[in-house]
Amino acid sequence: MRVFVTAFAFASLSLTPAFAQTAGTQVVDTKGGAVGTVVRVDGANIVIKTDKHEVALPKTSFTASEGKLYFGMTQAELNAATEKSLAEAAAAIAPGATVKGSGGAVVGTVDAVDAEFVTIKLQSGSLVKFPRTGVAGSNGEVVIGLTVQELESQAAPAPATTEGK
Numbered sequence: 001m002r003v004f005v006t007a008f009a010f011a012s013l014s015l016t017p018a019f020a021q022t023a024g025t026q027v028v029d030t031k032g033g034a035v036g037t038v039v040r041v042d043g044a045n046i047v048i049k050t051d052k053h054e055v056a057l058p059k060t061s062f063t064a065s066e067g068k069l070y071f072g073m074t075q076a077e078l079n080a081a082t083e084k085s086l087a088e089a090a091a092a093i094a095p096g097a098t099v100k101g102s103g104g105a106v107v108g109t110v111d112a113v114d115a116e117f118v119t120i121k122l123q124s125g126s127l128v129k130f131p132r133t134g135v136a137g138s139n140g141e142v143v144i145g146l147t148v149q150e151l152e153s154q155a156a157p158a159p160a161t162t163e164g165k
């Protein structure tokens with residue numbers, strides 16, 4: 001037990017300096033193959049750049065040794081997982097999907113989607129159009145960085161109905 005505690009304490013101490021390193025630290029897989037390089041440390045995450053993507057991963061996903069960070073996936077595996085995640089997020093942005101605002105409250109549903117824009121039908125019935133890059137798919141829902149009030153201030157009035165005429 002004493003050896004485990006000593007080894008754990010040593011490992012914890014050896015990780016701290018590696019995460020203090022800045023951009024350019026090499027990230028390799030468990031066999032030493034290149035995965036990417038550190039772009040920046042962002043809170044509890046390390047952002048690395050592969051040959052295709054910038055990916056934020058928890059610091060706990062890495063082991064530091066000899067000035068490098070070791071990661072449990074190859075570059076090809078990380079790229080494939082990232083592409084799968086991006087495709088799932090894009091698929092979530094579809095008509096009928098629930099839209100949540102910056103506070104997590106439901107603000108409406110996706111009314112229409114094209115290559116450039118997403119139209120959101122707010123709970124008031126008003127429509128608001130955003131660049132597709134202004135929304136994100138997450139866990140089967142769409143997320144936007146605005147509150148209900150901010151969205152309502154940008155919305156077009158609800159379409160007039162012909163009921164009763």
